[in-house]
Amino acid sequence: MVEKRKPIPVSEAVAAVMHYALSGSPETVALEESYGRYLGEDLIADHDVPHFDRSRYDGYAVRSQDLTTASPEHPVTLEVIEEIGAGFIASKEIKPFQTVRIMTGAQMPDQCDAAIMFELTEEYEKSGRKFIDIDRPIKSGSDLFHKGEDMKNGALLFPKGTYINPGICAVLATFGYASVKVMKKPRIGIFATGTELLDVDEPLVPGKIRNSNASMLQAQLRRAGAEPLYLGKLIDDFDVSYKAVSSALEDLDLLITSGGVSVGDFDYLPAIYKKLGAEVLFNKVAMRPGSVTTVAELNGKLLYGLSGNPSSCYVGFELLVRPVIKSLLASKDPHLKKIRAKFQGNFPANSFSRFIRSHLAYGNDGLEVVPVGADKPNMVSTLASSDALSVLPGGSNGFSKGDVIDVLLLESNEGSKWPW
Amino acid sequence: MVEKRKPIPVSEAVAAVMHYALSGSPETVALEESYGRYLGEDLIADHDVPHFDRSRYDGYAVRSQDLTTASPEHPVTLEVIEEIGAGFIASKEIKPFQTVRIMTGAQMPDQCDAAIMFELTEEYEKSGRKFIDIDRPIKSGSDLFHKGEDMKNGALLFPKGTYINPGICAVLATFGYASVKVMKKPRIGIFATGTELLDVDEPLVPGKIRNSNASMLQAQLRRAGAEPLYLGKLIDDFDVSYKAVSSALEDLDLLITSGGVSVGDFDYLPAIYKKLGAEVLFNKVAMRPGSVTTVAELNGKLLYGLSGNPSSCYVGFELLVRPVIKSLLASKDPHLKKIRAKFQGNFPANSFSRFIRSHLAYGNDGLEVVPVGADKPNMVSTLASSDALSVLPGGSNGFSKGDVIDVLLLESNEGSKWPW
Incomplete structure (x- = not known):
């Protein structure tokens, strides 16, 4: 009846998905379109800059x-x-x-x-x-x-995978790149599941809520550098859903579904994975929010079953999907940028690692990380005010105001290597 | 022959442009296109979330x-x-x-x-x-x-001008915004000037360099939330250039030219401003790089004459153009986000304020700001590695390693109020 699941540590879950994190391929775009993309090849100086005194x-x-x-x-x-x-x-x-x-x-x-x-x-x-x-x-x-004082002929200026900021655009222009090799945006599909979900333009009715995860995930995907494809809601019919998932996969780098992965009676995503022949890498992670995250693998492609709860979905994405996308974008630092800051909350001991929605404050006494409002998995409003996640590792004695902890930055173009 | 110019303090230059910083107008886009834009109206909850237990x-x-x-x-x-x-x-x-x-x-x-x-x-x-x-x-x-525990009916959730992050997208979806009022992207024109400039796709020849500022400014404009329109090079003919500037203005929120504003014999932009009837607000700012920045005003529209030197152009943009764009986007904090960090360089006293291209490092002992390479105004490579500007106010006794100074963040979606 009720399936027992064995939670694995966050680090093992990350390692499991990164095993399938491939490097993507490049494409060529006009220089004017390259801002915000990622270099698709090493950028090497082919002449001195300036090329004369x-x-x-x-x-x-x-x-x-x-x-x-x-x-x-x-x-x-x-x-x-x-x-x-x-x-x-x-x-x-x-x-x-x-x-x-x-x-x-x-x-x-x-x-x-x-x-x-x-x-x-x-x-x-x-x-x-x-x-x-x-x-x-x-x-x-x-x-x-002086000739060559800015950049020397032959120098490796910026490696493949570098985020293209305005300064890089200037360097590209200097070296004559009217068109630029950038990493292709990974194509990521999103299905929503849940009979309780209304489309965004539907009026509210008792028992139902509007689907906010699909819009949120599309924005998270754009922020991470990917191209989102919203594929609609999976309906409560196994065969129809199976066919939808199966055919969507062909054209995508990876597939995300939100909802349909907890132990509820109507959660049949695991059965779809099974029929596809996908190997389930894990179906529970020792973290909150996001513990019911399931990831399966089929022919090297990852299928993510993220929680239907907004913050569980959000955090599951940032920890487990983002680094795979950044790898497809050739990043050497695919994980969320990790820094240290003084925690401004109080949280009791927990066996699971917690990722608390937070705001990073640049205080006069250094960096402080402040939990944003109530930390419940259904909360949408707190996600909107968060630019960081406070990391409270599981199995500790709890965390108090003033403790210096790891913090993951949500809005940074920089990243971190593993382990954070 | 050589025009004497009176430099004004950076704060006066900023105040002068902000006097003309208007609020822009909203437009409606699909929710999927709203990520990265700015709210065009206050976002108010029209029902409790959740709307049932x-x-x-x-x-x-x-x-x-x-x-x-x-x-x-x-x-x-x-x-x-x-x-x-x-x-x-x-x-x-x-x-x-x-x-x-x-x-x-x-x-x-x-x-x-x-x-x-x-x-x-x-x-x-x-x-x-x-x-x-x-x-x-x-x-x-x-x-x-519980009903209403996330968001309460009638609450002002996020004010007009808020940057739309993935969490805001989720909130918008929750409240049924299939289309979203966002601030219109300010339309900003760019002219390049300089007989030494080659187009990006032209081969190098003695004495000439490729135009990198136009590409850089387009990316800076995109980063600031504006829509850049590159209008090409102004040629060395007063009448032709005058007509080009004059007719471009009609369709734009503001106009930038790079180059043509120093005291060189061929710098005739001041003459164009004069013939247009534009009032020159200032033509020299007590800052490095970017001291030769000129700004004029015509019927409430600003005409920026930024330096042709890449870093002077870059810094002039971030200090003097960005806050005007952010105001058009309804931001309450239009200036670059200011924080404090330990300076990791040594710079002598200078009568002008200096804005040193830098990298912000999250050290174990707190934030450190590290100057990036040589700090010459012609440098392009250092811009590409910078995510911050170290602020060294003019008239000081110089700055040494370990001094805690103001730092302006280049990649943050957050901003600061004036004065930093």
Whole structure:
């Protein structure tokens, strides 16, 4: 009647799913579409940046050896023989005691080795020729951006799997990537189960609630870098549901169902896994919320049966689905970013590990992690206010205000290696 | 020849642009498209959540007053008169010493005030009727999710301008928002200027570099929640450029140009502002990088002239453009999230405020902020590795390793009020 399940530790559950975490494949997108994606190949510099010495200011390009004796009493006079705008190059050789006007970022003439700002000198005309007087020595290399000082030809700049932030977009542009190899977004299907579920646009009726997990999971998938495909509700008919799950799998990297995995009479997802020939990796995890999480594997593809309770579903996703998605995105740190912070709650001992919805506060005395409202698995409102999970390992003596604990960040693009 | 400019403090520059920071307008999108957007109206609960008492587990719904005398020696027998699946409601009145099987999440019958898990009892049949024995008293309210315990009818849950995370998506679904009012993405135009700029897909030639700022700014705009429109390069012709800027403005919330604002001979953006009739709010800010940032205002619209140097452009954007965009998105905390951390660099005194590209490290002794590589304004590579800016206010005696300083977070969806 009531199936007895053996809970496995969270770490074993994570290890079990990571065993099937494959690396995904790349695709090519336009540079403008690459922000927020993940590099699909190592980014290697194919030239020095800058690829020539550049003037740092609007001013004059000089030969420092002309100026060694310059002083306010005995300024050195240089003839201004031409002008180089940014993007142009010198047309003449610069001989001793000659100079050129040069704009910020313009390429230094070969014979010059330093620049001096407009503000430090003043141009004048004499007999139809232009001159400046310089009243100080200038060190070789002054006020230049040097060839290769930003990035060196051949350097591995950012490895495959790096999150593409605005700075990476600038680097990609610098190296001429009008199109960019990025990791394909993993395609993840979602089924909801539960006869109590109304669609979002249906009016409320007694006994029923609206399906919030499907919308939440779609957003969690987007946050993790995946492409969600909501496949609708599985109806309370084994054969129909079996066929729906079976055919959906073909086109997906992995499949999530929410609900249908507890020990209730109408929970037939385990039977579907069985008929598919999928191996159930585990059907209970020693954690709260999310203990009834079930994961099965079929031909290397993972089938997740997440709890129908919103926070159990949410936490099960972040701990067990996210790292698999990040692996498909070639991340070397696929798990939630882990930090340490002072716990601001009080929780009794528990044999199961607890993941408390929390808010990270940057206090004056360091990081504090504050539980958000009531910690019941059905709560939706607290999920909306959470940006972190407080980790309270099972089997401890309980946790009190001020204890320094592990905290998992929900909104960070960074990640952690295992174990946290 | 060389224009003298009076630098204004960063705080005055921020105040000047925020004077023109308007609130934007909302639009309606499908719930599935709302993740990562900002609420376009206050989110108010229009019913209790849950809207009925629900069973927390698969088990039996009971009347606690029937069980006050229950003990292992004298268990109380209850007749099981029906079964309520999740989504269904009781069809019969539950009389004293009767019970119903009830599934997780199902609506409690009116006469019952507590639930007991399957695991704590066992059903048996006698004379064709079903019974359970209960060997302990059950407190009224046990193992229920109570009506309204998650969210109360009429409560203001999340104000307009709130960032829509996966938990907010779940709340929206719960309240039946198949479509969601979100703030319109501000439309921001970008012009690049600079004769030295090659397009991203052009081969390198002496004296020229590829345009990286346009790609960087597009990504920064997306990160801030705006819709970027890259309008191409302004060519070195005043009339053509004037017309391009003038006509672009009509369709945009604000306009950014990068380059063309320093004191170089070819920098004619100030002249364009003048001919447009725009009021220049400032043309130099006492900060590094980004000191040559110019902002003008025309009929309430801001025209930003950001530096052509990548990090000057980047920092100018984050300090002066981002808060205006966030205001258009109805944020109450439009400025970069400010925290405190231990500085891990050494920088000499400077009259200008410095914003050092940095990485935030969650050390065991608290937060540390580590400058990323060389801090020159032309550097692109360091931007890619930065997730924070170390704030070193001008006019100080310099900053050393271990000093606790302000840090601005670049990747946080949270923000700060002014002043940081």
